Amino acid sequence: MAERNSCCGKSDCCVPQGTPPQRRSVDIQFLYLDLETCSRCQGTETVLAEALAEVARVLDSAGYDVRLTKIKVETEQQATSLRLVSSPTIRVNSHDIQVDVRESVCGPCSDISGDATDCRVWVYQGVEYDVPPKAVIVEAVLREVFSPEENRSTGLPAEFALPHNLKRFFESRRATCGADRCCGSAGRSGAATRTRCC
Secondary structure, three states: OOOEOOOOOOHHHOOEOOOOOOOEEEEEEEEEOOOOOOHHHHHHHHHHHHHHHHHHHHHHHOOEEEEEEEEEOOOHHHHHHHOOOOOOEEEEOOEEOOOOOEEEEOHHHHHHHOOOOEEEEEEEOOEEEOOOOHHHHHHHHHHHHHOOOOOOOOOOOOOOOOOHHHHHHHHHHHHHHHOOOOOEEEOOOOOEEEOOOO
């Protein structure tokens, strides 16, 4: 039987010695527009996996479990519901790891939509990157766990309007799909089938 510590005279207010601490979770969300052709989304997914593999041992030792959710944002309605401000996005416990959103024209996503589309540019130590350096993600995760009030976004806004760039992306992709420019694909039988792209 576990012994109780001497924190008070009542046995019902003390935690038995040797009781393992309760584990907590760190929720990571990876939101993206495309993983088939967008090099920025692909690269971010790869670096995210590497970063989480590196911090997993530290978080496990501190009593945290990492829960990763990957979400392909396919419609304007879904983007609005998720309050997506730019693609790709990484959130830790609902906080975007990059407070300031910067974007530049993304060739693959422009090809997908049929119109010029901007994707996220990651800023680290004053330098812009198309794919986030691993340190950006590692620092963001550890900061959220161990210093949650330090230099982070305020979370998802109560009032939200989909950014014009994303609205244009979905509208252009819808128009492109309607023209059969991106939805046609050949099945095994060789017959054309429609894929879900908008």
